[in-house]
Amino acid sequence: MGAEDFNKYMRLTKLFTKTRKETPTGETAKNAELLLRAGFIFKEMAGVYSFLPLGLRVLKKIEGIIRDEMDKAGGLEMQTSVLQSKEVWEQSGRWSDEVVDNWFKSKLKTGGEVGLSFTNEEAYSNILKQYISSYKDLPVYPYDFKHIFRNEVRSKSGILRGREFYWKALYSFSRTDAEHAEFYERMKSSYQAIFRRVGIGHLTYMTFASGGSFSKFSHEFQAITSAGEDTIYLDEKLGIAINKEVYTDEVIDELKLDKNSLVEKKSIEVGNIFSLGTKFSVPFDLTYQDEGGQKQPVIMGSYGIGLGRLMGTVVEILSDENGMVWPRSIAPFTCHLIALGEKLAQADVLYEKLVQSGVEVLYDDRADKTAGEKFADADLIGCPVRITIGGKTPDGQVEFKPRSEKESQLVDEAELLELTQE
């Protein structure tokens, strides 16, 4: 399910998607424009996108990075069901449309009502109740990757905000506030590692946001970009920000920040973590017996990342006028190999060598396309390394060009294999 399960190579002649010159009507969001034009995603309806082969590869690589960080932090991957029963959600008071107005609901043939999950606290609380009874059972940190459904009246900004989206949600179940706090801090660094690894760490800041009923603040991870919908006040030196929703003099003082060094920025919320206290454990009677045999409520925390939104944010931040610029860690392929003119045979041989050596390579083996089209497509798709073999290329050498640079350089094949290793 991670990137390791993908083929490491692909011929463009076998890929059914096509790039387009024109921007689809009405899509003003840069992430949607580029991802649609390059054939990474397909728009099913407003706020609902299918992931095509190239796009899925990026999504799954992001998933792989998040999984790695969650597992390192002690997470246990599982999968909660999408269909959720009314009864479970009534326990927390969140079934009613008065409370949550964006539920997708349906009916069972047998008469019961079900909802398509729009978040996971209830599902996890309900499951864990059956397994947690002693302090020896805690702490636990289950998580899943899952499609989430929200009946938004207004989807917008391409894949940044949809009616259906793919997320990772982890829930922490701890014995005490101290134990919870320790894990919460661990998640902060896990999240920072994730955003660093997908290539936007330099622009992503931990941000104090509204905390709800059990803690003063929650923490959002906000990526700075003009395409953002959120407004934050950032202290660039300290790397800390405050969301506009809690931006008051009192909060600034409490966080010991200097109002004069806070700068207003637009940003995208790429992740958030918050403490839930006993908000769900009490209604679900999720308790454990401590060493003294006393019944105690479990302390919960919630940690979410929308993967499509994260992917869209990377596009917003890292693309240039010619297309996307993927970091190696989440690029659909590391290399984009272009054969020009009569060099198709030589390129075929090189392609096989790259495949054999385990390099991820997308091979433009189309015989009926001109050089200009092939270069334009390579720029749009945005693999980190472009390799060209054409009439101007001396035998035994290839042209090597990082996507982020203007000029290519001649390298021999042995050198190339070195340059393309992670």
Add this chain to the structure above:
RNA sequence: CGGGCUGUAGUAUACCGGUAGUACGUAUGAUUCGGGUUCAUAAAGACCGGGUUCGAUUCCCGGCAGCCCGACCA
């Protein structure tokens, strides 16, 4: 959920109350071959329903869909 705008080939667009035109893409044949080459030929289109009218893709009404602003949210 309030407000605004828009629905024409696969995509992007034009004109028009009376044979719907162009570009990209696609097919065939030439041409070209290092930044979307040039040419010929071909296939392919008016969101749905109602109304006005001799005649509606065009005007009117309703529906549905899409985009944008606001509210709300990963």
